[in-house]
Amino acid sequence: MSVEDVFNPANRTETDPRLQKEKASEAAVDATYWEGKAKAAAAKREYEEEQRRARQADAAEGTAPEAPFTVKGSVNLGDFNLQEQSKQLQTNIDKIQADARTQIDALNQKSENYRDELHKAQITMVENSMKAQIDYLARMIEQGQNHKTPGLMDQIDQISKIAGALGYAKPEAGGEMPASLRLQILKMEVDAKQADRQFEWDKMESERTWQLTLKKMEHESALRAAEIANEEKKRNMFISPFESIGSAIARGLLDNGGRMAQGAPQIAAQPAQPTGPTAKRKKSLHRLQANTGDAGEIDCPECGEKVAIAPTARTAVCASCEAQFSIDRIPLPGEEGKQNAG
Amino acid sequence: MPVNLQGFGELILHGLVANNAPNMFKGMLNTWLTDFMIDSKVISDMVMQNKSLWSMLPENQYDRFQKILGQIGDIDWLTTEWLIDAVRKEHSAIASLFLGWKKGRNWLDRQLAEIKEEAGKL
Numbered sequence: 001m002s003v004e005d006v007f008n009p010a011n012r013t014e015t016d017p018r019l020q021k022e023k024a025s026e027a028a029v030d031a032t033y034w035e036g037k038a039k040a041a042a043a044k045r046e047y048e049e050e051q052r053r054a055r056q057a058d059a060a061e062g063t064a065p066e067a068p069f070t071v072k073g074s075v076n077l078g079d080f081n082l083q084e085q086s087k088q089l090q091t092n093i094d095k096i097q098a099d100a101r102t103q104i105d106a107l108n109q110k111s112e113n114y115r116d117e118l119h120k121a122q123i124t125m126v127e128n129s130m131k132a133q134i135d136y137l138a139r140m141i142e143q144g145q146n147h148k149t150p151g152l153m154d155q156i157d158q159i160s161k162i163a164g165a166l167g168y169a170k171p172e173a174g175g176e177m178p179a180s181l182r183l184q185i186l187k188m189e190v191d192a193k194q195a196d197r198q199f200e201w202d203k204m205e206s207e208r209t210w211q212l213t214l215k216k217m218e219h220e221s222a223l224r225a226a227e228i229a230n231e232e233k234k235r236n237m238f239i240s241p242f243e244s245i246g247s248a249i250a251r252g253l254l255d256n257g258g259r260m261a262q263g264a265p266q267i268a269a270q271p272a273q274p275t276g277p278t279a280k281r282k283k284s285l286h287r288l289q290a291n292t293g294d295a296g297e298i299d300c301p302e303c304g305e306k307v308a309i310a311p312t313a314r315t316a317v318c319a320s321c322e323a324q325f326s327i328d329r330i331p332l333p334g335e336e337g338k339q340n341a342g
Numbered sequence: 343m344p345v346n347l348q349g350f351g352e353l354i355l356h357g358l359v360a361n362n363a364p365n366m367f368k369g370m371l372n373t374w375l376t377d378f379m380i381d382s383k384v385i386s387d388m389v390m391q392n393k394s395l396w397s398m399l400p401e402n403q404y405d406r407f408q409k410i411l412g413q414i415g416d417i418d419w420l421t422t423e424w425l426i427d428a429v430r431k432e433h434s435a436i437a438s439l440f441l442g443w444k445k446g447r448n449w450l451d452r453q454l455a456e457i458k459e460e461a462g463k464l
Binding site for chain 2: 297306310312316318
């Protein structure tokens, strides 16, 4: 009887669920692998079969039946030589340029000719003019030597000759009126026109002078009025003491009860009402309110007389009833913070 | 018998002016304040700007002022209290301004002192 290894039994049952799970998954992986292989082999077979069929179909298409008719022929569009064309074009351009240059030269030549002709004409004209002037001067000298004053007709003749020499046509003698008379009439017309113009000018000048004078007078009048007003103002302000002395005396005497003063020192010694800052006044129960820096006048709450409020005053005193009022100053919005800070 | 009265008018006027100078000046002052519409606002502006009253008199009026002073003579009676009393009736607001405002009163003191000083120099 063989001894059985009790520590390593022949039949063992795995009870560890983790190991069982691993073994099962290994078996499943093996099965999946071989299934994949089988599928790949089948697909390969199918692919090769399809390839073979496609090759057969291609071979069958190569041996297609011939078309019922065929068109044959060709069209020759000619030879295109671009260099030759360019050369031809250049030749044409050169030819056109040469023609244009020739024409310009011809025109320049013509222009030169015209200029020469113009110069010649001008020179001829100047020569003629000079000649005519010389002739005129020579004649004048001759006349001067003979101490003979030329008549009007002689002068007209001379002028006509000079004009003729200068190339001006002699005017046609029209009408039955003699030339000297016509000249006289024209001269009179010119004189009349000149006189009219002078009259118009004088009229304008006179109008302008009058306007200027008027403006000057107005200005002077305004200045004078301003001066008078100024003087009057000054007089009222500073010169009036002696002028208004009568009324002043009257008013002063009336205030004094109609009595003449017995001398200045006595007047000065008259007991005046206590007006100083220390003078005793009745304090009013009324309080006044004003913004900081405000000044103005109000009616006295006690007697109704005018009371002034100064810009920085804290009290106001009525000059009539001597009542003293405290003034509550209301700080301005900007100053409120400053006062609180202070 | 003819009497020579030449100079009597001037003498009488001189005496009249000299004896009634404060009363006359009071009348003139009130007239000026009314004519030139000077109220407490104008005065308070002058105080705030510390304007000199003497400087407002043109130099070409100094002679005239001197003549007036010659007629009046002594001006010691011209004090702040007198001035406030002088305008108290007709311009109570102006009088009230100087009564209740120390700054205004001080300014008036200064102005009168300056006028007296400058008048003494003429």
